[in-house]
Amino acid sequence: MAPVLTAKNLTLRFPGAETPTLRDFSIEIERGAFVALVGGSGVGKSTLLRAIAGLLDPESGTVALSSPERAGQRRRAIVFQDGRLLPWRSLAANVEYGLEGLSLPAAERRARIDEVLSLTRLDHLADRYPHQLSGGQVQRAGIARALAVRPDVLLMDEPFSAVDALTRGALQDELLRIWEASGAAILFVTHDIAEAALMSQRVVVLAGQPASIVRDTAVTLPLHERRARPGFAELVEDIQGAL
Amino acid sequence: MSTALSSGPRRALAGAAGLVAFVLLWKAAGTFGWVNPGTMPDPFAVPAAAWDEIASGRLLPAVGSSMVHYVWGLALGSVLGVAVGLAAATMPRLDAAHAWLARILRPIPPLAWVVFAIAWFKVSHAGAAFVISIGVFWVNYFATYAAVRNVDPRFYELARAFGHGGYFKLNRSVTLPAASPGILSGLRTGVGQAWMTLIAAELLGVPGMGQEMNAAAGVGAYEAVVVYMLAISLVYTLSDAVFSFFEERILSWRPS
Ligand SMILES: Nc1ncnc2c1ncn2[C@@H]1O[C@H](COP(=O)(O)OP(=O)(O)O)[C@@H](O)[C@H]1O
Numbered sequence: 001m002a003p004v005l006t007a008k009n010l011t012l013r014f015p016g017a018e019t020p021t022l023r024d025f026s027i028e029i030e031r032g033a034f035v036a037l038v039g040g041s042g043v044g045k046s047t048l049l050r051a052i053a054g055l056l057d058p059e060s061g062t063v064a065l066s067s068p069e070r071a072g073q074r075r076r077a078i079v080f081q082d083g084r085l086l087p088w089r090s091l092a093a094n095v096e097y098g099l100e101g102l103s104l105p106a107a108e109r110r111a112r113i114d115e116v117l118s119l120t121r122l123d124h125l126a127d128r129y130p131h132q133l134s135g136g137q138v139q140r141a142g143i144a145r146a147l148a149v150r151p152d153v154l155l156m157d158e159p160f161s162a163v164d165a166l167t168r169g170a171l172q173d174e175l176l177r178i179w180e181a182s183g184a185a186i187l188f189v190t191h192d193i194a195e196a197a198l199m200s201q202r203v204v205v206l207a208g209q210p211a212s213i214v215r216d217t218a219v220t221l222p223l224h225e226r227r228a229r230p231g232f233a234e235l236v237e238d239i240q241g242a243l
Numbered sequence: 244m245s246t247a248l249s250s251g252p253r254r255a256l257a258g259a260a261g262l263v264a265f266v267l268l269w270k271a272a273g274t275f276g277w278v279n280p281g282t283m284p285d286p287f288a289v290p291a292a293a294w295d296e297i298a299s300g301r302l303l304p305a306v307g308s309s310m311v312h313y314v315w316g317l318a319l320g321s322v323l324g325v326a327v328g329l330a331a332a333t334m335p336r337l338d339a340a341h342a343w344l345a346r347i348l349r350p351i352p353p354l355a356w357v358v359f360a361i362a363w364f365k366v367s368h369a370g371a372a373f374v375i376s377i378g379v380f381w382v383n384y385f386a387t388y389a390a391v392r393n394v395d396p397r398f399y400e401l402a403r404a405f406g407h408g409g410y411f412k413l414n415r416s417v418t419l420p421a422a423s424p425g426i427l428s429g430l431r432t433g434v435g436q437a438w439m440t441l442i443a444a445e446l447l448g449v450p451g452m453g454q455e456m457n458a459a460a461g462v463g464a465y466e467a468v469v470v471y472m473l474a475i476s477l478v479y480t481l482s483d484a485v486f487s488f489f490e491e492r493i494l495s496w497r498p499s
């Protein structure tokens with residue numbers, strides 16, 4: 001399938017660091033795909049994601065998207081590990097914050113907010129302030145804010161790592177449902193191999209310094225109830241082995 | 244564990260008892276001559292003195308006159324303090340260029356400027372407002388500067404991620420709201436700071452509570468002095484209550 005996003009030969013070094021975090025790093029994300037990016041702590045997953053998001057400028061290399069930006073859209077949208085809601089804005093106003101960078105008529109804005117809040121099942125909490133939300137609700141709000149800009153690629157940096165196990169399972173199911181409904185590609189960073197194997201169509205394993213892809217595996221198991229499928233445990237073990 | 248004294252009528256009772264004890268002690272100090280005879284105002288004579296000041300038409304005009312330079316000095320010092328603090332904290336070049344100047348000017352007490360207040364503004368509301376504004380300025384300048392510097396940089400990354408750029412837009416959508424608790428607490432300190440300098444600023448001869456107090460002290464009417472002291476306390480308490488009313492509403496998004 002045609003890539004929706006292509007990162008080519010990215011090299012990025014933090015000031016003062018001996019080795020670059022990324023050197024000549026390339027990756028393609030297929031349109032609509034769910035790609036998991038796994039790797040140990042400090043290997044450079046967040047750095048790569050930020051470079052792909054355009055939040056960090058690489059020394060060299062390019063990040064290109066295959067289709068031109070449509071009016072009222074951002075092609076890339078990011079979901080942060082910490083949720084990152086603005087505490088002085090209500091949930092709905094936080095979702096709106098994502099839209100304020102686009103020039104949209106007020107009615108369209110309103111409609112999009114309603115749409116993503118209902119997609120993430122947050123409609124009943126629209127007027128709450130962030131401190132009145134649970135950790136899981138904060139993460140869903142971050143996802144809603146990102147979806148509202150109708151991205152081609154959703155970049156997610158360990159979005160569920162700070163929530164409890166029970167909430168996490170529910171959020172994983174919900175994200176899969178949202179992914180299927182939205183049609184956006186997702187690049188999902190996690191340090192949890194089981195989570196990667198459970199959710200994605202493709203698992204990319206990063207290791208080393210500078211970081212490189214040490215394994216790139218397609219996951220062909222059917223999406224739902226994967227844990228119970230034969231072959232799941234082997235897949236997790238296989239990925240584990242690459243690390 | 245909260246004690247019985249932490250709230251409710253018992254606490255009010257304790258507060259009243261403390262007040263009564265203080266007044267009695269004060270009365271005793273005069274009665275038993277613990278200080279120079281004739282210099283200790285009689286607390287029991289204060290209500291009559293207050294009525295006197297009101298009836299003679301001195302108190303209310305004095306309050307009104309003080310409020311004129313209070314409000315102007317407070318407004319000027321607050322606006323400039325917040326504006327300069329914000330600008331210095333967000334513009335590295337300005338920050339560097341003004342650092343030495345701020346360090347030199349900052350330690351000068353507002354009252355030292357009285358000389359120039361008289362020279363430039365004569366004896367006028369403007370002169371008193373000028374002196375008051377200086378203390379208020381520094382309070383707000385430092386509070387705003389620190390609050391803006393402490394804004395979580397992750398909010399700026401978020402702004403970038405969603406295409407929010409532009410100096411003024413970023414100030415409005417991120418910097419000011421994020422720094423608002425610190426800025427508001429500076430403004431509130433300024434409301435008090437302005438009262439601290441007000442009386443002294445009026446010593447340059449501008450009519451107001453400070454001047455009336457000075458006049459009363461000159462003729463040994465110490466009860467009247469107390470009346471003006473209490474009037475200042477009352478007006479301060481009211482202005483602080485009004486301020487905290489708005490502060491609470493503006494910061495309603497914060498966890499309590
Ligand atoms: N702002 C920064 N300045 C300097 N070094 C950084 C910065 N951010 C990350 N690093 C370093 O880059 C490496 C990769 O970090 P990161 O991408 O956050 O890893 P991961 O997300 O995989 O845990 C680490 O060694 C980290 O210390």
Ligand SMILES: [Mg+2]
Nearest residue numbers: 045046047157
């Ligand atoms: Mg990370």
